Amino acid sequence: MSKFWSPFVNELTPYIPGEQPKKDNLIKLNTNENPFAPSPKVIEAIHAATNESLRLYSDPEGQSLKQTIANYYKLKANQVFLGNGSDEVLAHVFHALFKHDNELPILFPDISYSFYPVYCGLYSIHYESIEVDNKFQINVAGYFRANSGIIFPNPNAPTGIVLPLATIRQLLEQNRQSVVVVDEAYIDFGGESAISLIDKYPNLLVVQTFSKSRSLAGLRVGFALGQADLIEALERVKNSFNSYPLDRLALAGAEAAIKDDVYFNNICQQIIENRDILINALESLHFKVLPSMANFLFVTHKQLDASQLATNLRDKGIIVRHFNKPRINQFLRISIGTKQENQSLIAALADIIK
Numbered sequence: 001m002s003k004f005w006s007p008f009v010n011e012l013t014p015y016i017p018g019e020q021p022k023k024d025n026l027i028k029l030n031t032n033e034n035p036f037a038p039s040p041k042v043i044e045a046i047h048a049a050t051n052e053s054l055r056l057y058s059d060p061e062g063q064s065l066k067q068t069i070a071n072y073y074k075l076k077a078n079q080v081f082l083g084n085g086s087d088e089v090l091a092h093v094f095h096a097l098f099k100h101d102n103e104l105p106i107l108f109p110d111i112s113y114s115f116y117p118v119y120c121g122l123y124s125i126h127y128e129s130i131e132v133d134n135k136f137q138i139n140v141a142g143y144f145r146a147n148s149g150i151i152f153p154n155p156n157a158p159t160g161i162v163l164p165l166a167t168i169r170q171l172l173e174q175n176r177q178s179v180v181v182v183d184e185a186y187i188d189f190g191g192e193s194a195i196s197l198i199d200k201y202p203n204l205l206v207v208q209t210f211s212k213s214r215s216l217a218g219l220r221v222g223f224a225l226g227q228a229d230l231i232e233a234l235e236r237v238k239n240s241f242n243s244y245p246l247d248r249l250a251l252a253g254a255e256a257a258i259k260d261d262v263y264f265n266n267i268c269q270q271i272i273e274n275r276d277i278l279i280n281a282l283e284s285l286h287f288k289v290l291p292s293m294a295n296f297l298f299v300t301h302k303q304l305d306a307s308q309l310a311t312n313l314r315d316k317g318i319i320v321r322h323f324n325k326p327r328i329n330q331f332l333r334i335s336i337g338t339k340q341e342n343q344s345l346i347a348a349l350a351d352i353i354k
């Protein structure tokens with residue numbers, strides 16, 4: 001606290017990201033990064049863009065990347081919004097679409113992405129969290145009430161549980177008065193995207209990221225897809241905040257990533273395979289594993305304290321994520337690694353258990 005601060009700063013509760021360790025040779029299964037390298041074509045494109053043109057600003061509209069994403073998902077370029085990571089996209093969503101002058105709260109699950117309440121704090125948005133059921137499933141009927149907006153990840157984080165498209169459609173049928181945001185950070189690992197519903201529902205916004213399925217967490221590129229009218233609201237806020245959220249290298253790399261569909265499908269498929277193998281191995285060690293359609297697993301063990309287990313794993317050079325929060329403090333979130341990393345994890349756990 002300081003007399004120099006704007007007063008509202010005292011009231012903020014910032015998000016705490018998972019650790020990015022300075023030490024090498026840790027097995028890092030704590031922030032859901034992709035264990036595979038980005039496509040070689042992405043690296044080439046970034047190399048090619050690394051030249052004297054860096055003295056010039058990047059395209060403020062990111063038009064070429066927007067068009068590439070639009071073509072890929074069979075939309076129009078004015079249905080695509082770009083941001084510096086999907087976290088920035090989400091921040092603009094809260095500001096541009098969720099902040100209304102009424103008493104109605106926005107709604108999201110109690111077990112969900114912990115950045116949502118942080119944005120509510122930043123922009124003074126009233127929210128209510130809706131409990132997931134005792135199997136940690138989102139119950140959409142809980143959202144059939146007056147609200148200023150609805151947001152949830154699909155698959156949900158940190159549970160990994162996916163909502164079928166038919167259920168999302170049901171929610172959209174019931175909720176036409178406010179924006180419904182589906183945060184699809186993990187959709188490419190087996191879930192069904194809501195993008196196909198955009199044409200029919202003017203209040204649907206789908207948010208995706210290059211950080212997870214396209215192995216580009218360090219490049220910081222995220223995007224939103226929706227009808228042009230929603231996108232325009234986001235552009236207005238973005239252009240009141242930062243004209244150039246994506247730099248030249250990010251624009252070039254992201255475009256190459258979308259264009260290398262073969263590589264993308266291949267690594268997503270490998271993660272799905274590795275997920276199945278890891279689930280079996282964890283279940284043989286008597287872990288309970290929630291059904292995951294993401295690149296991580298949410299697991300608990302009757303005999304082992306989750307926080308202690310995270311510490312024991314860290315001592316063995318493996319980091320996973322523990323959330324010290326109600327309902328989930330006996331769970332660990334474990335990102336799916338390479339086959340070798342997953343084997344090391346299982347070996348370490350077997351050792352701790354015996």
Ligand SMILES: *Cc1c(COP(=O)(O)O)cnc(C)c1O
Nearest residue numbers: 085086087113153185209211222
């Ligand atoms: C990782 C993640 C994001 C943020 O991704 P960035 O694009 O890296 O900012 C957004 N939502 C959820 C649910 C995530 O897990």
